[in-house]
Amino acid sequence: MTRKQRRLVLIGAGLGVLAVAVALMLNAFRDSIVFFNSPSDVAEKHVEPGTRIRLGGLVKDGSIVRGNDLRVRFAVTDGKTEIPVTYQGVLPDLFREGQGVVAEGALDGGGVFNADTILAKHDETYMPKEVADALKKSGHWKDDYAQRAAMPVTGAAK
């Protein structure tokens, strides 16, 4: 094999593998991306029932209702719109009323959001970035949060 042929084989193989990788990525982007929405976004964009989304906002005060078998209902609000959420499972360490939360799941036909994952935080003063942005957008961001968020404190969204 000459040097030129060898180089062609190498480049060909490289491009081949790269093409496979790109095809895999495009395919995966089609079905496995989840958009983040605030309750107002959900109302405005008319998110289809069954589409997986992340819903972020504050847990509405007085909205948590616990049922049997670790079932829980609560409402997520951004101050303008609120959406009822159901979840079954163990809630994260600092899931509380009035605190930020991100839920992942899908809307059912009746406008209730069925969450299969609840992401909250591991720190009293931490507000998920998406939630903070959404609250600022809807004009319900309180300076109180900003002050807390500005404090150099470890936050966790994992």
Added chain:
Amino acid sequence: MIPELGQYALMLALGLALIQATMPIVGARTNDAVLMNIAAPAALGQFVFVAIAFAALAECYVASDFSVLNVYENSNSAMPLIYRLTSIWGNHEGSMLLWVFILAFCGALVALFGTNLPAALKANALAVQAWIAAAFHLFILTTSNPFLRIPDAPFEGRDLNPILQDPGLAFHPPMLYLGYVGFSIAFSFAIAALLEGRIDAAWARWVRPWVLGAWMCLTLGIAGGSYWAYYELGWGGFWFWDPVENASLMPWLAGTALLHSAVVMEKRAALKVWTILLAIVAFSLSLIGTFLVRSGVLTSVHAFAVDPTRGIFILAILVVFIGGALALYAWRAPLLKQGGLFAPISREGALVFNNLFLTSACATVFVGTLYPLALEALTGDKISVGPPFFNSTFGPLFIPLMLVMPFGPLLGWKRGDILSAAQRLFAAAMLSALGIAAAFALEHGGPVLAPFGIGIAIFVMAGAVTDIAERTMILRVPLRAVLRRAIGLPRSVWGTAFAHFGIGATLLGIVSVTAWGSEHIAAIKPGDVIDISHYRLTFDGVFDRSGPNYRDVVGHFTVRRASGDFIGVMEPSRRTFPARNMATTEAALMSRGVSQLYVSLGDPNPDGTVPVRLYFKPRVLLIWLGAIIMFLGGGLSLSDRRLRVGAPRPAKAKAALQAAE
């Protein structure tokens, strides 16, 4: 006094770094030995001053000096000494100081042990190392000074984030940083080679031990982080495809590719241009990792503070170093001479295959991690790219890599015989088929493809053993001869076998846990009995317990076999830290062989029931044991005489040495 001392030491280190960054390069250009020789003492001096700064910060933490802002914010006098020490890097400023400390340490090692390097290469490499150091010293002094004082010193500190108060954190960040920063040496050598416009096989010999060392630390660091997330976060997950985890995985993938291409370069003087590029990419990805984690563009446990000036500063460092390196590469790489020829089916060919798939896999992780950031910046849409994306891109790219891996070491250099390699792997393939059959027969449920995953893992492990068996001619010559051959094998051969075996073991663990792990979530009350896998757990109730700076609500579980034999007790707890008004979940783990039972508690409900998560994790420990085996393999390879000695000294130098005696 102590913090001021630390700050001055850091300023002096910056000064020395600036000298080290300029003089030796001028020396290398003008062939001035005096200027070139400044590099080594400057690197050592820089290390001494950074070490003083680091020791000063450590002293502030040990003495709980809350007049230092950094200590006040992240420590508490009630914390045990070990956590007061680990809180040094449990925050942004301290962790950046650890970063430069390790960077200076690496530079000092090159200065000390690089005695057989060509003078110009050493001078240039140390100078490049100093550019990086200077940039980060400046970053710390201007935006992230850990030595800032508070005018009115508080009596008590605010405590370290409880989830970081864990023995695992004593070792995870330093290991990870040793890995990240260790790649800086390969980077500096690559840039030095480009500056000189000359590179040969000896270059790979000098660089490979550094890459190997960095790779070993990174492997252990990633595994440590994964184990920490597994037991501390209470979810029982070992990998989340979280951007921060990906940030450490990308340099690992590029570093693994670099490790393999450097072998080709060392043995066959081929793939030079590619190896240089990988050296640049591996460290660039480490820098990008640092940027992602530290700038606050991502929010996670690791994003310590959201401060835009820091983000912009790190971004500037990134642009200058990565952009500059790639531009230099584009300009100078065509000057480098091409190396030896090889057929597609050969050891080199297999290593190229490895490189293609590793870098492609790395690219998919890169895209998946950065796409959400790019999209948000461009359109404002917020998306999350989760595990499904990575499973369906990374997974398919790793399968061929695993399948081809056992063939690599069995192929000859230059031109290999694939048929003979396949024949020798027959036993491994048979074992793998047996494994698939056993998985189908013994395990129930799970994805249909999972047994094939087990098959691949067994093939990889058996393939690694085959390599050693072939070389020692086991079963073909008497045992004594086999032993002699085993001892005579180069340690790097053992290293390869260990590392490949380790990745097989990790794969076995990952497939087993994802396919056949069982989970039970319930709200329970005392006296309740839960059956999971072959075990029966009885919940006996909760009691209180207090620690140095926390209170525990402990759940007591009795574990029995399904037959009723008592095995032991498990005590998961909810831990509350009054200093931060925060609670963490302390899961209880019980190892059964390499499998584990896992119990974690939720917040007790008002009606007296307690939510619990119970998991049975089959063969889960193999995931991290595999990483430890990889680490050992790296160590064996590193101890190989040929690597330890480094490149042979030119005959003339040796003669001169003898004459001097």
